[in-house]
Amino acid sequence: MRYARPAFAAVLTGALVFGAKAVAQQDVRTTAVAEFIDESVRPWLDEPAILNAIIAQNAAHAGLSQAEIDDLDARWRRELSRADRPMIEAQLSNPLSLYLKGRQRAAEGLITEIFVMDNRGLNVGQSDITSDYWQGDEAKWQKSFRTGHLHIDEPDRDDSTQLMQSQASLPIRDPATGAVIGAITVGVNLDAL
Numbered sequence: 689m690r691y692a693r694p695a696f697a698a699v700l701t702g703a704l705v706f707g708a709k710a711v712a713q714q715d716v717r718t719t720a721v722a723e724f725i726d727e728s729v730r731p732w733l734d735e736p737a738i739l740n741a742i743i744a745q746n747a748a749h750a751g752l753s754q755a756e757i758d759d760l761d762a763r764w765r766r767e768l769s770r771a772d773r774p775m776i777e778a779q780l781s782n783p784l785s786l787y788l789k790g791r792q793r794a795a796e797g798l799i800t801e802i803f804v805m806d807n808r809g810l811n812v813g814q815s816d817i818t819s820d821y822w823q824g825d826e827a828k829w830q831k832s833f834r835t836g837h838l839h840i841d842e843p844d845r846d847d848s849t850q851l852m853q854s855q856a857s858l859p860i861r862d863p864a865t866g867a868v869i870g871a872i873t874v875g876v877n878l879d880a881l
Contacts, residue, residue, distance in 0.1 A: 717843055717854065717878055717881075718840050718854075720878075720881050721840050721854050721856050721876050721878075721881070722838060722840060722856070724798065724856075724876060724881060725838060725856045725858065725874065725876075728795070728798075729856075729858070729872070729874055730858070732791060733858075733860050733861070733872070734863055735787070737783060737784055737787040738784065738787070738804060738813075738860065738872075739860070739862070739863070739869075741782070741783065741784040741804065741812050741813055742804065742806055742807075742812055742860060742869050742870035743862075743869065745806045745810070745812045746806050746807045746808075746869060746870070749806060749807075749808050749810060752808065757808060757809075757810065757822055757824070758822070760775075760810065760821055760822065761820055761821045761822035763775055763821075764776065764820060764821035764822075765819075765820060765821075768817070768819070775821075776817060779811060779813070779814065779821075780814070780817065782813055783813075784804060784812055784813025785813040785814055785815065787813070788802040788803070788804065788813050788814060788815040789815045791815070792815040792816075797877055797880045798876065798877055798880050798881060799815075799874055799875060799876065799877065800846065800851060800853050800875035800876070800877050801814070801815055801816045801818075801873075801874070801875035802814065802815045802872065802873070802874050802875070803815070803816075803818055803823075803872070803873050804860070804870060804871070804872045805823050805824075805829050805833070805870055805871045805872070805873070806869075806870050807833070807868075807869055807870060808822075808824055809822055809823045809824020809825070809826075809829040809830075809833070809871075810822055810823070810824070811823065812870065823871075823873070827839065827841070828841065828855055828857040828871070828873045829857065829871055829873075831857065832857035832858050832859050832871040832872075832873075833859055833868055833870070833871040835859075836859050836861075836868050837858070837859070838856065838857070838858045839856070839857045839858070840854055840855070840856045840857075841854055841855040841856075841857075842854070843878055846875075851877050851878075851879055851880075852877075852878040852879050853875050853876060853877055853878055854875075854876050854878055855873050855874070855875050855876070856873070856874050856876055857871055857872065857873040857874075858871065858872060859871050860872055
């Protein structure tokens, strides 16, 4: 028993050092993602392609009930497993989605996905298919739209691409009033950053 304590202390110290290194690495990644977003993404947020699409969808969706939002989300999810995908295809081919696809291509692998959400958390445009249409119940929308601040998710390895990525979400403001009108989520490829 007398020798067990130093061994336990060494293991505990090693775990704390490893944990501290992991936290430090996480902080470095978070800082790098925040810098990338500030330098490469924030400049787009005043683009008419983004602002006009959000404003139009906010007006079109102003009267939606939660039940109607849930129905739209359920329809999207059903279409994911079908060959016939009218809702998804309409979304992926709208002008904002085409604009976002161009931005993703121009990033040369640093961006894995982009999607813009309205003031209800519904997708307005996206570079790739998302697993759902309504993001309003998720941290990416709640912690950006509702707080008005940048939110960066924990790094995660994407199952389909095997890339280590982090999603960064930030509010989109009306340049005339400063009011938050939507949000954008950008998947950042940490392996390429």
